[in-house]
Amino acid sequence: xxxxxxxxxxxxxxxxxxxxxxxxxxxxxxxxxxxxxxxxxxxxxxxxxxxxxxxxxxxxxxxxxxxxxxxxxxxxxxxxxxxxxxxxxxxxxxxxxxxxxxxxxxxxxxxxxxxxxxxxxxxxxxxxxxxxxxxxxxxxxxxxxxxxx
Numbered sequence: 001x002x003x004x005x006x007x008x009x010x011x012x013x014x015x016x017x018x019x020x021x022x023x024x025x026x027x028x029x030x031x032x033x034x035x036x037x038x039x040x041x042x043x044x045x046x047x048x049x050x051x052x053x054x055x056x057x058x059x060x061x062x063x064x065x066x067x068x069x070x071x072x073x074x075x076x077x078x079x080x081x082x083x084x085x086x087x088x089x090x091x092x093x094x095x096x097x098x099x100x101x102x103x104x105x106x107x108x109x110x111x112x113x114x115x116x117x118x119x120x121x122x123x124x125x126x127x128x129x130x131x132x133x134x135x136x137x138x139x140x141x142x143x144x145x146x147x148x149x
Contacts, residue, residue, distance in 0.1 A: 002028045004036075004072065012075045013068055014087060018045050021065035022110065025072060033113045034073040038065050042104035057102035062136045063093060066126040069110040070140050074122050077114065078144070085146045091121065096138040106130045112140070120144045 004012075004025035013020065021038050028034035040057055047055040071088035102108060108128050115123045121143050128136040 001026075002030075002076075004028065004076075009072065012072055015068060019064075020068070021061060022068050022072070025069075028073060028076055030073075030077045030079070031114060033111065034069055034076070036065075036069045036072065036110040036112075038108040038110060040102055040104050040106045040108060044104075047104065055104055057106075057108075059096075059098045059136060062102060062108065062128050063096060063138060063140075065108065066110055066112060066128055066136070066138060067093075067140055067142065069112045070122065070124045070126065070142050073112055073114060073124070074117075074142060074144060077117070086144055087147050088122075088142045088144050090140070091143045092141040094139040094141075096136070098136055100130065100133055100135040102128070102130055102135050108135070115139070 006024060009022055022036045023039050025034060025036045046058055050058050067090045074088050110128050112124045112126045115125055124140045126138050126140050127134055
């Protein structure tokens with residue numbers, strides 16, 4: 001089984017606290033799919049204002065976690081283009097649906113599947129679930145480009 005620990009995640013993604021939204025990858029198959037984990041904890045900065053009377057994880061941050069998972073799968077799929085200069089940028093989100101609130105104490109399972117790759121444009125189907133129940137689903141596109149110098 002292929003896994004990715006936090007050290008490799010940090011090597012592949014440019015995000016850092018508080019914006020790195022994947023704790024580990026529990027399985028992946030290059031060119032096919034990836035399953036990541038995000039542990040939701042009360043001490044994360046978004047919970048001081050969203051919403052103080054009933055804290056829930058902002059949907060846009062769940063979408064960002066899914067987008068980060070697509071970047072990891074793309075990096076692991078296109079191993080030949082990995083470099084210190086390569087980045088995967090979010091290019092689009094379609095069909096986003098929010099079905100269940102995510103709260104502190106939840107463990108978010110991020111599942112992304114590669115639908116299509118054409119040149120540097122990648123399309124994925126993505127789902128975030130808690131205890132087997134879908135919380136968010138979306139189609140996500142990303143594009144790989146070299147960082148500007």
